[in-house]
Amino acid sequence: MQKRLVLDQTQLNIILSRFCYQLIENHNDFDNTVLLGLQPRGSLVLDRLIERLKQITSSPVLHGYLDATFHRDDFRRRDLPLRANETKIDFLIENKKVVLVDDVLYKGRSVRAAMDAMIAFGRPQKVELMVLIDRKYTRDFPIKPDYYGRQVNTLESQYVSVEWKSQGFEKDAIWITEKSQKK
Amino acid sequence: MQSFSARHLLGIKDISSTDIETIFETADNFKDVLNRPIKKVPSLRDITIANVFFENSTRTRLSFELAEKRLSADTINFSSSNSSVKKGETLVDTVNNILAMKVDMVVMRHSSPGAPHFLSRHIQANIVNAGDGTHEHPTQALLDAFSIREKLGDVTGKKVAIIGDILHSRVALSNIFCLQKLGAEVMVCGPITLLPKYISSLGVKVELDVKKALEWCDVANVLRIQLERQQIKYFPSLREYSLYYGINKQLLDQLDKTIVIMHPGPINRGVELNSDVADSEHSIILQQVENGVAIRMAVLYLLASAK
Numbered sequence: 172m173q174k175r176l177v178l179d180q181t182q183l184n185i186i187l188s189r190f191c192y193q194l195i196e197n198h199n200d201f202d203n204t205v206l207l208g209l210q211p212r213g214s215l216v217l218d219r220l221i222e223r224l225k226q227i228t229s230s231p232v233l234h235g236y237l238d239a240t241f242h243r244d245d246f247r248r249r250d251l252p253l254r255a256n257e258t259k260i261d262f263l264i265e266n267k268k269v270v271l272v273d274d275v276l277y278k279g280r281s282v283r284a285a286m287d288a289m290i291a292f293g294r295p296q297k298v299e300l301m302v303l304i305d306r307k308y309t310r311d312f313p314i315k316p317d318y319y320g321r322q323v324n325t326l327e328s329q330y331v332s333v334e335w336k337s338q339g340f341e342k343d344a345i346w347i348t349e350k351s352q353k354k
Numbered sequence: 355m356q357s358f359s360a361r362h363l364l365g366i367k368d369i370s371s372t373d374i375e376t377i378f379e380t381a382d383n384f385k386d387v388l389n390r391p392i393k394k395v396p397s398l399r400d401i402t403i404a405n406v407f408f409e410n411s412t413r414t415r416l417s418f419e420l421a422e423k424r425l426s427a428d429t430i431n432f433s434s435s436n437s438s439v440k441k442g443e444t445l446v447d448t449v450n451n452i453l454a455m456k457v458d459m460v461v462m463r464h465s466s467p468g469a470p471h472f473l474s475r476h477i478q479a480n481i482v483n484a485g486d487g488t489h490e491h492p493t494q495a496l497l498d499a500f501s502i503r504e505k506l507g508d509v510t511g512k513k514v515a516i517i518g519d520i521l522h523s524r525v526a527l528s529n530i531f532c533l534q535k536l537g538a539e540v541m542v543c544g545p546i547t548l549l550p551k552y553i554s555s556l557g558v559k560v561e562l563d564v565k566k567a568l569e570w571c572d573v574a575n576v577l578r579i580q581l582e583r584q585q586i587k588y589f590p591s592l593r594e595y596s597l598y599y600g601i602n603k604q605l606l607d608q609l610d611k612t613i614v615i616m617h618p619g620p621i622n623r624g625v626e627l628n629s630d631v632a633d634s635e636h637s638i639i640l641q642q643v644e645n646g647v648a649i650r651m652a653v654l655y656l657l658a659s660a661k
Binding site: 256257258 | 386391655
């Protein structure tokens with residue numbers, strides 16, 4: 172199967188703008204809300220989101236990066252050690268509304284680990300999940316996004332790759348590729 | 355991520371500089387975990403670790419035990435003073451009996467150099483050397499280098515003087531290997547009787563005058579006089595040692611630069627280090643202890659993560 176484009180730069184921009192307005196609609200001035208990007212790739216989405224939010228609203232948005240490596244359930248089940256990334260959260264989430272941001276929702280295991288890791292920073296009042304791509308019918312855990320950019324039907328043999336210009340790619344784009352063709 | 359090349363951590367000599375960097379990067383993340391309101395992660399929740407100490411230890415054992423608990427491992431502790439070792443059991447038998455209880459990793463301290471290497475040839479579990487006689491103490495060297503990296507930004511190109519009882523020190527040997535692998539320059543300094551005869555063959559500078567050593571270095575790692583390992587007298591008296599090799603504020607004030615003071619503990623105050631130095635802003639002794647837990651978490655995590 173060939174590489175198939177799911178979202179191009181324009182569509183991504185529209186989705187990110189929609190996300191911003193949905194967040195403002197649900198969270199008003201972000202007074203009691205924090206956004207957490209799931210490391211490593213969710214943080215790139217969060218950065219874009221924050222950039223866009225700043226253009227739309229003057230309210231400051233508390234945000235940080237959350238790494239769930241040490242909370243994953245596939246420890247000792249892989250050939251290579253899991254690489255940890257920086258967790259950058261300099262506030263407590265006690266009694267706050269948390270929006271977890273990631274690029275692709277697949278099995279739901281990363282999100283489960285992230286919720287586990289998140290609890291180390293306090294007991295949130297409510298947790299929501301925002302993803303650019305929701306891979307339908309692939310979940311191992313009962314996890315559903317509150318906000319999604321696009322739902323796609325994919326096979327186990329496929330991979331959803333998210334490319335950002337800031338990461339050295341030609342354009343922002345999201346593709347579905349066969350795993351063997353994965354970059 | 356680079357795969358960690360070793361199954362055991364027996365000594366710094368056996369691991370690569372890439373392994374050391376991998377340990378440091380992992381320890382950075384664990385240090386962050388240790389500063390959170392909840393300082394525990396579930397990574398090692400199905401792992402059992404035996405802390406087997408055939409020699410006295412306070413700091414290292416506590417540090418390992420805390421690291422294990424922060425990683426959610428189950429731990430059992432063994433010390434030779436109240437065990438069957440006294441009844442004549444061999445090392446392999448003792449450890450095999452512990453392993454029969456389904457233990458995955460062994461952290462061992464032993465007074466005989468090479469004891470963990472010997473054990474690694476006879477048992478299946480991952481072994482971490484927590485000090486073998488006068489040979490190596492790898493986690494101490496790692497936390498020392500990690501502390502230098504934290505304080506000065508990098509280890510490469512830094513000048514580190516190891517001062518004191520080099521002859522009986524496993525910390526000195528592991529430190530020399532570790533610092534050299536990371537590109538630092540190393541000098542050893544102490545009375546000639548406490549310097550191993552062929553130490554210069556390791557590529558280190560040798561200095562007998564502590565003032566010159568302090569003038570040369572960016573970091574001084576001061577070691578304890580290990581009276582318990584000295585069967586004969588290597589110097590006339592502790593008072594004389596302190597006079598010639600003890601580091602005090604007056605000595606540091608004479609330098610035209612600020613140097614970092616380290617000590618692996620326990621300190622003999624007034625012998626190798628005066629209180630006015632040990633408790634000064636030059637000293638990173640307590641940071642070393644704090645970093646020890648993060649480094650040991652990283653080592654245990656990386657060894658356990660291999661399938």
